Amino acid sequence: MSDAGIHSDEIHQIGAETIANPRLEEAYRSSTLRLFTHRLSSVSAFPGFERLREAGREAKRHVIENLDYYLGQFADNVEGNGGKVHWAATGDEVCKIVVDIVRKAAAKEVVKAKTMVGEEVELNHALEAAQIRPIETDLGEFIIQLAGERPAHIVGPAIHKTRDDVSDLFVKHIKAERTNVPEELTAIARRALREMFQKAGVGISGANFAVAETGTVVTVENEGNIRMCTTFPRVHIALVGIEKLIPRLADLGVFMRLLGRSGTGQKLTTYTSLLTGPRRAGEDGPEEMHVVMVDNGRTKSLADPKMREMLYCIRCGACLNTCPVYRKIGGHAYGWVYSGPIGALVTPEFIGIGQARELPFASSLCGACREVCPVKINIPDMLLHLRSEAQADAPRPSGGPIPERAAFKLWAWAMRHPFVYRLGARLARWGQSAIAQKGWIRRIPSYPISNWTKERDFPALASQSFRERWKRL
Numbered sequence: 001m002s003d004a005g006i007h008s009d010e011i012h013q014i015g016a017e018t019i020a021n022p023r024l025e026e027a028y029r030s031s032t033l034r035l036f037t038h039r040l041s042s043v044s045a046f047p048g049f050e051r052l053r054e055a056g057r058e059a060k061r062h063v064i065e066n067l068d069y070y071l072g073q074f075a076d077n078v079e080g081n082g083g084k085v086h087w088a089a090t091g092d093e094v095c096k097i098v099v100d101i102v103r104k105a106a107a108k109e110v111v112k113a114k115t116m117v118g119e120e121v122e123l124n125h126a127l128e129a130a131q132i133r134p135i136e137t138d139l140g141e142f143i144i145q146l147a148g149e150r151p152a153h154i155v156g157p158a159i160h161k162t163r164d165d166v167s168d169l170f171v172k173h174i175k176a177e178r179t180n181v182p183e184e185l186t187a188i189a190r191r192a193l194r195e196m197f198q199k200a201g202v203g204i205s206g207a208n209f210a211v212a213e214t215g216t217v218v219t220v221e222n223e224g225n226i227r228m229c230t231t232f233p234r235v236h237i238a239l240v241g242i243e244k245l246i247p248r249l250a251d252l253g254v255f256m257r258l259l260g261r262s263g264t265g266q267k268l269t270t271y272t273s274l275l276t277g278p279r280r281a282g283e284d285g286p287e288e289m290h291v292v293m294v295d296n297g298r299t300k301s302l303a304d305p306k307m308r309e310m311l312y313c314i315r316c317g318a319c320l321n322t323c324p325v326y327r328k329i330g331g332h333a334y335g336w337v338y339s340g341p342i343g344a345l346v347t348p349e350f351i352g353i354g355q356a357r358e359l360p361f362a363s364s365l366c367g368a369c370r371e372v373c374p375v376k377i378n379i380p381d382m383l384l385h386l387r388s389e390a391q392a393d394a395p396r397p398s399g400g401p402i403p404e405r406a407a408f409k410l411w412a413w414a415m416r417h418p419f420v421y422r423l424g425a426r427l428a429r430w431g432q433s434a435i436a437q438k439g440w441i442r443r444i445p446s447y448p449i450s451n452w453t454k455e456r457d458f459p460a461l462a463s464q465s466f467r468e469r470w471k472r473l
């Protein structure tokens with residue numbers, strides 16, 4: 001890992017920079033809001049969605065609880081179909097396996113479809129170090145490869161780029177004419193990439209699902225580039241996180257309907273490819289198919305009953321789009337390839353809580369992520385668990401600034417004394433009248449609570465408490 005992990009304070013610094021940059025803030029706000037709204041209308045138009053979520057969750061629970069059995073079944077079936085299975089315990093092992101296959105194929109260039117596992121193990125660095133040129137073919141990945149950045153979102157890696165940003169990159173790196181018309185920008189990328197599919201000797205993809213029953217690698221996409229990466233070159237390598245398994249082909253119908261609706265609000269993504277072995281006589285496709293099964297920290301989560309559920313994730317990105325923290329601070333503040341609520345779980349688990357101790361705290365614990373998760377992962381519960389781990393691993397020397405600690409102590413004491421609490425609430429309601437307008441407090445003048453309104457408005461206290469309203473009923 002080149003510069004993996006984040007330093008404790010980086011999330012605050014990059015988050016603050018994003019908030020202070022109106023262009024970036026607007027890019028995140030509009031993109032996440034659009035995806036969030038699409039999901040909402042797609043889900044509300046599908047009455048059986050709750051039952052589907054239950055079915056998806058149950059299928060994932062079952063496969064993760066019996067992962068050893070299904071891994072064996074999947075591997076046997078891949079080999080039975082003529083593919084080759086490789087097992088990689090670490091990111092370095094993944095890179096070594098891939099570089100060896102590419103060298104054996106005598107390829108100097110590889111075309112890559114979007115793979116979060118590839119990002120996670122920093123495969124491009126390893127390929128470049130071996131004098132092999134990796135070419136990203138997903139439009140978003142192509143853009144961030146030109147920009148030399150990490151993905152800002154697990155579904156839309158370039159979600160933070162405006163059309164003008166993309167145009168700048170194309171002018172600079174591929175000598176394109178300046179334009180900010182989306183169709184023209186797409187056509188430029190298409191022209192640049194098309195010949196690469198024909199030249200490259202190896203295609204690398206990830207996997208959205210891996211069907212144990214048939215040994216099938218399933219990919220879903222909207223651009224068609226994955227299909228070309230996995231069929232044009234002579235050799236196809238699929239990087240598959242071991243949690244991607246689903247038991248049967250029949251389960252795929254459940255996950256396809258969950259994934260499209262949750263991720264982008266689509267009923268179904270445009271292309272779905274089911275890759276079952278290399279080509280047979282009379283077929284198109286690669287002569288060799290290699291499937292690299294990747295652990296890289298996943299068995300650690302599997303062994304921990306408190307974190308195991310994290311492995312149900314189907315990487316739809318819905319929790320990012322709904323998260324008030326992600327929407328504000330953006331994907332890069334999370335410091336690694338996974339961002340948002342699921343990134344706040346995955347990163348500490350995969351790279352160690354010591355390097356990512358701030359991430360579980362980057363949440364308001366509002367529960368919106370759990371509400372939208374297609375497989376109902378209890379993200380807030382696991383964030384709390386990781387917070388305890390972070391505290392046990394490296395307790396904050398002072399437990400927070402003195403005024404903050406004093407405020408929490410006072411609040412805890414007041415909560416144990418109802419009379420004091422009621423009195424305090426009345427005083428606060430009376431005190432806020434000077435600064436509240438139309439139900440909102442735009443600026444609290446006194447430190448440390450002034451921090452609450454530095455970047456956002458604070459809802460004013462209701463004129464009556466819940467208990468007062470209850471009594472009047």
Ligand code: SF4
Nearest residue numbers: 313314316317319373
């Ligand atoms: S945790 Fe749930 S909502 Fe978030 S990416 Fe994974 S499956 Fe989607």
